[in-house]
Amino acid sequence: MLFFTSDTHFFDENLAHNMHFAHRNYVNASEMNQDIIDHWNKVVSPHDVVYHLGDVGLVTSNREGFTKLSAVLNKLNGQLNIIKGNHDTRDFFKFLEKNNYQLDNGKKKVCFT
8 A cells, every 4th residue: 555644853852841832742752653653553564664754863973873763664664755844854864874774675674765
């Protein structure tokens, strides 16, 4: 199947507690991240394709931050086709490209549109 999503804002502590903009009321961003992952994986199978329309996450723009966000993306079912949002950095996309892996079907986990 084909899915579309956007604005997951993984690791964004401000949105984890925002009831006006995002209707999120979590103890912290880690709890929010896990809830998104759990709900995502209940709907999306490993063979599905998901277009993420930007604002994937908010992490420090360095290897440590990118590694944390990449680890979350790797927990999500399906192949991800990411379109850059205003909170996503080119450096993160370059990191993902260099640290991408193949799914069981031979396709890359993350693609860029």
